[in-house]
Amino acid sequence: MTPRPSPSSRRLLALLAALSLGLSSPALRAQNAEDRAAAEVLFQAARKLLAEGKVAEACEKFEASNRLDPAPGTLLNLADCLERDGRTASAWVSFREASTAALRAGDERRSREAEGRAKALEAKLSRLTVDVPPELAALPGLLVSRDGKAIDRALWKIPLPVDPGKHVITATAQGHKPWRKELEVTPGAALVLPLPMLTPEAPAPAPTASTPAPTPPTTPTTPPSTSAAVPIPAAAPTSPSGTSGYRVGALAAGGLGILGVAVGAFYGVRASSRWDAAKTHCRQGLSRCDAEAESLSSEALRAGNTSTVAFAAGGLLVAAGAVLWWLAPPASAPRQGRISPELSVHPGQASLSFKGIF
Secondary structure: OOOOOOOOHHHHHHHHHHHHHHHHHHHHOOOOHHHHHHHHHHHHHHHHHEEEEEOHHHHHHHHHHHHOOOOOOHHEEEEHHHHOOOOOOHHHHHHHHHHHHHHOOOOOHHHHHHHHHHHHHOOOEEEEEEEHHHHHHOOOOEEEEEEOOOOOHHHHHOEEEEEEEEEEEEOOOOEOOEEEEEEEEEOHHHHEEEEEOOEOOOOOOOOOOOOOOOOOOOOOOOOOOOEEEEEEOOOOOOOOOOOOHHHHHHHHHHHHHHHHHHHHHHHHHHHHHHHHHHHOOOOOOOOOOOOHHHHHHHHHHHHHHHHHHHHHHHHHHHHHHHHHHHHHOOOOOOOOEEEEEEEEEEOOOEEEEEEEOO
Protein backbone atom coordinates (compact mmCIF):
# COMPACT_ATOMS: atom_id res chain seq x y z
CA MET A 1 0.00 0.00 0.00
CA THR A 2 1.41 3.44 -0.97
CA PRO A 3 1.66 5.68 2.13
CA ARG A 4 -0.29 8.91 1.98
CA PRO A 5 1.82 12.08 2.41
CA SER A 6 1.60 13.64 5.84
CA PRO A 7 0.09 17.16 6.33
CA SER A 8 3.60 18.64 6.64
CA SER A 9 4.58 17.07 3.30
CA ARG A 10 1.50 18.50 1.59
CA ARG A 11 2.32 22.00 2.92
CA LEU A 12 5.88 21.71 1.59
CA LEU A 13 4.65 20.66 -1.85
CA ALA A 14 2.13 23.55 -1.90
CA LEU A 15 4.92 26.03 -1.08
CA LEU A 16 7.12 24.66 -3.86
CA ALA A 17 4.26 24.83 -6.33
CA ALA A 18 3.69 28.51 -5.44
CA LEU A 19 7.40 29.23 -6.01
CA SER A 20 7.31 27.47 -9.38
CA LEU A 21 4.47 29.70 -10.55
CA GLY A 22 6.78 32.69 -10.13
CA LEU A 23 8.92 31.32 -12.98
CA SER A 24 6.04 31.52 -15.42
CA SER A 25 4.43 34.88 -14.44
CA PRO A 26 4.52 38.28 -16.13
CA ALA A 27 8.19 38.49 -17.17
CA LEU A 28 8.10 35.14 -19.01
CA ARG A 29 4.62 35.51 -20.50
CA ALA A 30 5.61 38.85 -22.07
CA GLN A 31 8.24 37.02 -24.10
CA ASN A 32 5.68 34.79 -25.75
CA ALA A 33 5.70 35.46 -29.48
CA GLU A 34 1.95 34.96 -29.84
CA ASP A 35 1.24 37.53 -27.10
CA ARG A 36 3.53 40.06 -28.73
CA ALA A 37 1.90 39.49 -32.11
CA ALA A 38 -1.58 39.93 -30.60
CA ALA A 39 -0.43 43.07 -28.79
CA GLU A 40 0.80 44.56 -32.07
CA VAL A 41 -2.52 43.79 -33.79
CA LEU A 42 -4.43 45.46 -30.94
CA PHE A 43 -2.13 48.48 -31.06
CA GLN A 44 -2.69 49.01 -34.80
CA ALA A 45 -6.46 48.56 -34.37
CA ALA A 46 -6.46 51.17 -31.58
CA ARG A 47 -4.62 53.68 -33.75
CA LYS A 48 -7.18 53.16 -36.52
CA LEU A 49 -10.15 53.59 -34.15
CA LEU A 50 -8.58 56.75 -32.75
CA ALA A 51 -8.23 58.19 -36.26
CA GLU A 52 -11.92 57.42 -36.86
CA GLY A 53 -12.92 59.31 -33.71
CA LYS A 54 -13.92 56.18 -31.74
CA VAL A 55 -11.96 57.20 -28.67
CA ALA A 56 -13.50 54.92 -26.01
CA GLU A 57 -13.08 51.81 -28.18
CA ALA A 58 -9.50 52.81 -29.00
CA CYS A 59 -8.65 53.12 -25.30
CA GLU A 60 -9.91 49.58 -24.67
CA LYS A 61 -7.63 48.25 -27.43
CA PHE A 62 -4.61 50.15 -26.06
CA GLU A 63 -5.26 48.75 -22.58
CA ALA A 64 -5.49 45.18 -23.91
CA SER A 65 -2.29 45.63 -25.96
CA ASN A 66 -0.39 46.90 -22.92
CA ARG A 67 -1.58 43.96 -20.80
CA LEU A 68 -0.18 41.47 -23.33
CA ASP A 69 3.14 43.24 -23.96
CA PRO A 70 3.85 46.26 -21.68
CA ALA A 71 5.88 48.94 -23.47
CA PRO A 72 6.51 52.67 -22.88
CA GLY A 73 5.16 53.59 -26.33
CA THR A 74 1.90 51.72 -25.73
CA LEU A 75 1.48 53.36 -22.32
CA LEU A 76 2.06 56.79 -23.82
CA ASN A 77 -0.60 56.21 -26.51
CA LEU A 78 -3.01 54.85 -23.86
CA ALA A 79 -2.54 57.94 -21.68
CA ASP A 80 -3.14 60.25 -24.65
CA CYS A 81 -6.31 58.29 -25.54
CA LEU A 82 -7.64 58.47 -21.96
CA GLU A 83 -7.07 62.22 -21.87
CA ARG A 84 -9.06 62.62 -25.10
CA ASP A 85 -11.84 60.50 -23.57
CA GLY A 86 -12.09 62.89 -20.60
CA ARG A 87 -10.75 60.37 -18.04
CA THR A 88 -8.20 62.80 -16.67
CA ALA A 89 -7.23 60.88 -13.52
CA SER A 90 -6.64 57.66 -15.42
CA ALA A 91 -4.66 59.55 -18.08
CA TRP A 92 -2.52 61.27 -15.43
CA VAL A 93 -1.62 57.92 -13.84
CA SER A 94 -0.82 56.39 -17.25
CA PHE A 95 1.45 59.31 -18.19
CA ARG A 96 3.37 58.86 -14.91
CA GLU A 97 3.71 55.12 -15.54
CA ALA A 98 4.84 55.73 -19.13
CA SER A 99 7.52 58.16 -17.92
CA THR A 100 8.90 55.62 -15.43
CA ALA A 101 8.81 52.76 -17.96
CA ALA A 102 10.58 54.83 -20.63
CA LEU A 103 13.27 55.88 -18.16
CA ARG A 104 13.92 52.25 -17.23
CA ALA A 105 14.17 51.36 -20.92
CA GLY A 106 16.71 54.15 -21.47
CA ASP A 107 14.33 56.25 -23.60
CA GLU A 108 14.84 59.70 -22.06
CA ARG A 109 12.92 61.49 -24.82
CA ARG A 110 9.69 59.60 -24.17
CA SER A 111 10.22 59.85 -20.43
CA ARG A 112 10.44 63.66 -20.60
CA GLU A 113 7.42 63.86 -22.90
CA ALA A 114 5.26 61.71 -20.61
CA GLU A 115 6.36 63.61 -17.49
CA GLY A 116 5.55 66.94 -19.15
CA ARG A 117 2.08 65.72 -20.20
CA ALA A 118 1.41 64.54 -16.63
CA LYS A 119 2.39 67.88 -15.11
CA ALA A 120 0.22 69.78 -17.59
CA LEU A 121 -2.76 67.56 -16.77
CA GLU A 122 -2.35 67.72 -12.99
CA ALA A 123 -3.96 71.18 -12.73
CA LYS A 124 -7.09 69.92 -14.54
CA LEU A 125 -7.74 66.92 -12.29
CA SER A 126 -11.04 66.41 -10.48
CA ARG A 127 -10.58 65.51 -6.81
CA LEU A 128 -12.88 63.85 -4.28
CA THR A 129 -12.34 63.84 -0.50
CA VAL A 130 -14.19 61.20 1.54
CA ASP A 131 -14.50 62.68 5.06
CA VAL A 132 -14.99 59.93 7.69
CA PRO A 133 -15.73 61.37 11.17
CA PRO A 134 -14.02 59.78 14.21
CA GLU A 135 -17.24 58.30 15.64
CA LEU A 136 -17.92 56.53 12.33
CA ALA A 137 -14.31 55.36 11.97
CA ALA A 138 -14.56 53.72 15.43
CA LEU A 139 -17.30 51.30 14.32
CA PRO A 140 -16.07 47.67 14.18
CA GLY A 141 -15.56 46.35 10.66
CA LEU A 142 -16.14 49.71 8.92
CA LEU A 143 -15.53 49.46 5.16
CA VAL A 144 -15.71 52.53 2.89
CA SER A 145 -15.68 51.89 -0.89
CA ARG A 146 -15.73 53.93 -4.10
CA ASP A 147 -17.24 52.26 -7.17
CA GLY A 148 -16.95 48.84 -5.51
CA LYS A 149 -13.29 49.22 -4.47
CA ALA A 150 -12.31 49.67 -0.81
CA ILE A 151 -10.69 52.98 0.16
CA ASP A 152 -7.76 52.46 2.53
CA ARG A 153 -8.05 54.20 5.91
CA ALA A 154 -4.88 56.15 5.15
CA LEU A 155 -6.69 57.80 2.20
CA TRP A 156 -9.67 59.08 4.21
CA LYS A 157 -9.83 62.90 4.36
CA ILE A 158 -7.31 63.17 1.46
CA PRO A 159 -8.29 64.75 -1.91
CA LEU A 160 -7.94 61.90 -4.41
CA PRO A 161 -7.88 62.34 -8.22
CA VAL A 162 -10.96 60.80 -9.87
CA ASP A 163 -12.29 60.69 -13.41
CA PRO A 164 -15.20 63.06 -14.10
CA GLY A 165 -18.60 61.37 -14.12
CA LYS A 166 -20.79 59.32 -11.79
CA HIS A 167 -19.28 57.67 -8.70
CA VAL A 168 -20.89 55.58 -5.94
CA ILE A 169 -19.65 55.77 -2.33
CA THR A 170 -20.74 53.07 0.16
CA ALA A 171 -20.09 52.42 3.86
CA THR A 172 -20.78 49.21 5.80
CA ALA A 173 -20.11 48.10 9.40
CA GLN A 174 -21.03 45.20 11.64
CA GLY A 175 -24.50 45.52 13.18
CA HIS A 176 -25.41 48.63 11.13
CA LYS A 177 -27.42 49.32 8.01
CA PRO A 178 -25.33 49.97 4.87
CA TRP A 179 -25.13 53.52 3.47
CA ARG A 180 -24.89 54.46 -0.22
CA LYS A 181 -24.42 57.77 -2.04
CA GLU A 182 -24.29 58.43 -5.80
CA LEU A 183 -22.72 61.70 -6.93
CA GLU A 184 -21.68 63.43 -10.17
CA VAL A 185 -18.13 64.81 -10.40
CA THR A 186 -17.61 67.57 -12.94
CA PRO A 187 -14.26 68.24 -14.72
CA GLY A 188 -11.83 70.13 -12.49
CA ALA A 189 -14.13 70.00 -9.44
CA ALA A 190 -12.91 69.59 -5.84
CA LEU A 191 -15.66 67.87 -3.81
CA VAL A 192 -15.75 66.95 -0.11
CA LEU A 193 -18.20 64.20 0.88
CA PRO A 194 -18.83 63.93 4.66
CA LEU A 195 -20.12 60.48 5.63
CA PRO A 196 -23.03 60.30 8.12
CA MET A 197 -23.20 58.01 11.14
CA LEU A 198 -24.61 54.59 10.22
CA THR A 199 -27.98 53.47 11.63
CA PRO A 200 -27.87 50.42 13.96
CA GLU A 201 -29.84 47.41 12.81
CA ALA A 202 -32.83 46.25 14.89
CA PRO A 203 -31.98 43.23 17.11
CA ALA A 204 -33.35 39.90 15.91
CA PRO A 205 -36.36 38.56 17.92
CA ALA A 206 -35.46 35.99 20.56
CA PRO A 207 -36.52 32.41 19.68
CA THR A 208 -39.52 31.02 21.64
CA ALA A 209 -38.92 27.94 23.74
CA SER A 210 -40.96 24.86 22.77
CA THR A 211 -41.73 21.83 24.96
CA PRO A 212 -40.64 18.57 23.32
CA ALA A 213 -43.25 15.84 23.02
CA PRO A 214 -42.76 12.89 25.41
CA THR A 215 -41.14 9.84 23.86
CA PRO A 216 -43.05 6.58 24.40
CA PRO A 217 -41.04 3.79 26.06
CA THR A 218 -39.78 1.10 23.73
CA THR A 219 -40.16 -2.61 24.48
CA PRO A 220 -37.94 -5.32 22.98
CA THR A 221 -39.72 -7.40 20.30
CA THR A 222 -37.28 -10.33 20.50
CA PRO A 223 -35.83 -12.12 23.55
CA PRO A 224 -32.17 -11.43 24.31
CA SER A 225 -29.74 -13.89 22.80
CA THR A 226 -27.83 -16.30 25.03
CA SER A 227 -24.63 -15.56 23.08
CA ALA A 228 -23.04 -12.25 22.20
CA ALA A 229 -19.97 -10.93 20.45
CA VAL A 230 -18.43 -8.01 22.27
CA PRO A 231 -15.91 -5.93 20.24
CA ILE A 232 -12.91 -4.61 22.13
CA PRO A 233 -11.53 -1.22 21.02
CA ALA A 234 -8.21 -1.53 19.21
CA ALA A 235 -5.33 0.84 19.39
CA ALA A 236 -5.16 3.41 16.61
CA PRO A 237 -2.49 2.73 13.97
CA THR A 238 0.58 4.82 14.04
CA SER A 239 0.97 7.47 11.33
CA PRO A 240 3.96 7.63 8.97
CA SER A 241 6.83 9.91 9.92
CA GLY A 242 6.57 12.03 6.77
CA THR A 243 10.14 11.31 5.65
CA SER A 244 9.01 10.58 2.10
CA GLY A 245 7.40 14.05 1.95
CA TYR A 246 10.74 15.71 2.63
CA ARG A 247 12.44 13.64 -0.05
CA VAL A 248 9.70 14.40 -2.60
CA GLY A 249 9.88 18.10 -1.74
CA ALA A 250 13.65 18.13 -2.14
CA LEU A 251 13.49 16.45 -5.56
CA ALA A 252 10.69 18.77 -6.72
CA ALA A 253 12.58 21.88 -5.60
CA GLY A 254 15.78 20.70 -7.27
CA GLY A 255 13.99 19.96 -10.54
CA LEU A 256 12.27 23.34 -10.60
CA GLY A 257 15.56 25.06 -9.74
CA ILE A 258 17.32 23.40 -12.67
CA LEU A 259 14.44 24.48 -14.91
CA GLY A 260 14.81 28.09 -13.68
CA VAL A 261 18.55 28.07 -14.40
CA ALA A 262 17.89 26.70 -17.90
CA VAL A 263 15.31 29.42 -18.57
CA GLY A 264 17.76 32.05 -17.32
CA ALA A 265 20.49 30.74 -19.64
CA PHE A 266 18.12 30.77 -22.62
CA TYR A 267 17.05 34.38 -22.11
CA GLY A 268 20.62 35.43 -21.32
CA VAL A 269 21.71 34.17 -24.75
CA ARG A 270 18.64 35.85 -26.28
CA ALA A 271 19.52 39.20 -24.66
CA SER A 272 23.10 39.00 -25.96
CA SER A 273 21.99 38.21 -29.51
CA ARG A 274 19.41 41.04 -29.55
CA TRP A 275 22.01 43.52 -28.30
CA ASP A 276 24.53 42.45 -30.98
CA ALA A 277 21.84 42.80 -33.63
CA ALA A 278 20.95 46.29 -32.37
CA LYS A 279 24.54 47.44 -32.76
CA THR A 280 24.44 46.69 -36.49
CA HIS A 281 21.72 49.35 -36.90
CA CYS A 282 23.82 52.12 -35.33
CA ARG A 283 26.39 54.41 -36.83
CA GLN A 284 29.32 56.15 -35.14
CA GLY A 285 29.21 53.83 -32.17
CA LEU A 286 25.84 54.11 -30.39
CA SER A 287 25.18 57.82 -31.07
CA ARG A 288 23.07 57.37 -34.22
CA CYS A 289 20.63 54.45 -34.23
CA ASP A 290 17.50 53.80 -36.23
CA ALA A 291 14.07 52.60 -35.01
CA GLU A 292 14.97 48.94 -35.48
CA ALA A 293 17.93 49.37 -33.11
CA GLU A 294 15.58 50.88 -30.51
CA SER A 295 13.19 47.92 -30.79
CA LEU A 296 16.01 45.37 -30.56
CA SER A 297 17.49 47.17 -27.54
CA SER A 298 14.13 47.03 -25.75
CA GLU A 299 13.85 43.29 -26.46
CA ALA A 300 17.42 42.79 -25.18
CA LEU A 301 16.53 44.64 -21.95
CA ARG A 302 13.42 42.55 -21.36
CA ALA A 303 15.27 39.32 -22.07
CA GLY A 304 18.06 40.34 -19.68
CA ASN A 305 15.56 41.09 -16.89
CA THR A 306 13.86 37.73 -17.44
CA SER A 307 17.23 35.94 -17.34
CA THR A 308 18.10 37.59 -14.02
CA VAL A 309 14.73 36.64 -12.42
CA ALA A 310 14.95 33.04 -13.67
CA PHE A 311 18.56 32.59 -12.46
CA ALA A 312 17.66 33.97 -9.02
CA ALA A 313 14.55 31.80 -8.64
CA GLY A 314 16.36 28.71 -9.92
CA GLY A 315 19.23 29.16 -7.47
CA LEU A 316 16.79 29.65 -4.60
CA LEU A 317 14.89 26.46 -5.44
CA VAL A 318 18.06 24.38 -5.80
CA ALA A 319 19.22 25.62 -2.38
CA ALA A 320 15.79 24.85 -0.88
CA GLY A 321 15.93 21.31 -2.29
CA ALA A 322 19.37 20.72 -0.78
CA VAL A 323 18.18 21.93 2.64
CA LEU A 324 15.06 19.73 2.53
CA TRP A 325 17.14 16.67 1.57
CA TRP A 326 19.57 17.36 4.43
CA LEU A 327 16.76 17.89 6.98
CA ALA A 328 14.85 14.71 6.04
CA PRO A 329 14.73 12.35 9.09
CA PRO A 330 15.68 8.65 8.68
CA ALA A 331 13.09 6.22 7.41
CA SER A 332 10.79 4.97 10.16
CA ALA A 333 9.44 1.49 10.86
CA PRO A 334 6.72 0.19 8.50
CA ARG A 335 3.16 1.10 9.29
CA GLN A 336 1.41 -1.30 11.67
CA GLY A 337 -1.79 -3.06 10.66
CA ARG A 338 -5.14 -2.48 12.33
CA ILE A 339 -6.21 -5.32 14.67
CA SER A 340 -9.73 -5.60 16.15
CA PRO A 341 -10.09 -8.24 18.96
CA GLU A 342 -13.62 -9.63 19.53
CA LEU A 343 -14.88 -11.52 22.60
CA SER A 344 -17.65 -14.14 21.99
CA VAL A 345 -19.72 -15.50 24.91
CA HIS A 346 -21.78 -18.73 24.58
CA PRO A 347 -23.57 -20.87 27.19
CA GLY A 348 -20.85 -22.60 29.13
CA GLN A 349 -17.87 -21.18 27.21
CA ALA A 350 -16.17 -17.97 25.98
CA SER A 351 -13.70 -17.36 23.17
CA LEU A 352 -11.46 -14.46 22.03
CA SER A 353 -10.74 -13.89 18.31
CA PHE A 354 -8.84 -11.23 16.32
CA LYS A 355 -9.76 -9.57 13.03
CA GLY A 356 -7.74 -7.06 11.05
CA ILE A 357 -5.35 -6.26 8.25
CA PHE A 358 -1.62 -6.93 8.65
